[in-house]
Amino acid sequence: MxxxxxxxxxxxxxxxxxxxxxxxxxxxxxxxxxxxxxxxxxxxxxxxxxxxxxxxxxxxxxxxxxxxxxxxxxxxxxxxxxxxxxxxxxxxxxxxxxxxxxxxxxxxxxPVQMAVRDALIGFMAATAQAQAEATKEAQRAGISHAKGREGAYRGRKPSYSGSQLDTVCAMQSQGATVASIVKATGLSRQTIYRIADNPIEAYAALSRWNNQ
Known part of the structure; x- marks a missing residue:
């Protein structure tokens, strides 16, 4: 079974x-x-x-x-x-x-269906690695920004969690609509648009708050 x-x-x-x-x-x-x-x-x-x-x-x-x-x-x-x-x-x-x-x-x-399937797997895997590298870079930037600076300006506290941010980026990479991302994450359209405009900064902002 x-x-x-x-x-x-x-x-x-x-x-x-x-x-x-x-x-x-x-x-x-x-x-x-x-x-x-x-x-x-x-x-x-x-x-x-x-x-x-x-x-x-x-x-x-x-x-x-x-x-x-x-x-x-x-x-x-x-x-x-x-x-x-x-x-x-x-x-x-x-x-x-x-x-x-x-x-x-x-x-x-x-063979054609296999090629399409394998290409999609490759694309999704590449996106996962790219997101990981972007997150790591953003975390380094956030830590560097805050290190040794008690009370350093961190900007507005993000309205999203790490898991929500991951979901937004994953769905955007697959061409999902804003409406479907809103439904999946519960975030506002404005927040999703801001993340889409600069995902690196979105991760960096999260890191600045998480590492204080």
Whole structure:
């Protein structure tokens, strides 16, 4: 009997396993089991290097569905994400994302459909790595701005959390409409437009407040 397993990864305080499960269930997924890594970076570790990530490889069987909030939960490296998804597809596992409801499987044998699928996987993996690099740069900028400056000006406190910011950037990279992003995040249109105009500064602003 096939199962639907949610893999959740959280690395910062404003992300929670429960929130990722709630998002998945709100999107219509019926979750049989949750496998989660807490306090683990997707930048410095591959899925196979994480304790629960290794367990995931042991659990999943042909016909199972692996659900993730977005591909960045699997990893923040282009190579890691693409190799992981292809490894699961080769096992007969279907990989689905909560954001934008993407589905990746190894069922098709049509070369054109395979090319489109692989190109999309590559694009999403590249976006995940680019976001990770942007976040890291923004965090460095925020820390540098605040370091050694008690009471330093930090600007207006962001009206979004780290998980909301990740969702906005992920959905924007997939061409989602502003209306759908508003529905998914609960943020205002104005906030989403500001993030879209300068995502690096959006991450930097969050870092300036989180590192005080």
């Amino acid at each position: 096939s199962r639907t397993i949610l893999y959740a990864r959280v690395s910062v305080a404003d992300q929670t396993i429960a929130h990722q499960r709630t998002q998945a269930e709100s999107a219509g997924f019926v979750i049989d089991e949750v496998v989660a890594d807490e306090g683990v970076s997707g930048v410095s570790t591959t899925l196979a290097e994480r304790e629960q990530g290794r367990r995931l490889f042991d659990l999943l069987r042909r016909g199972d569905v692996l659900v993730v909030r977005w591909v960045d939960r699997l990893g923040r490296s282009y190579t890691d994400v693409t190799e992981t998804i292809r490894a699961f597809m080769a096992r007969g596992v279907v990989v689905r994302t909560v954001i934008n409801n993407m589905t990746f499987d190894g069922v098709t044998t049509d």
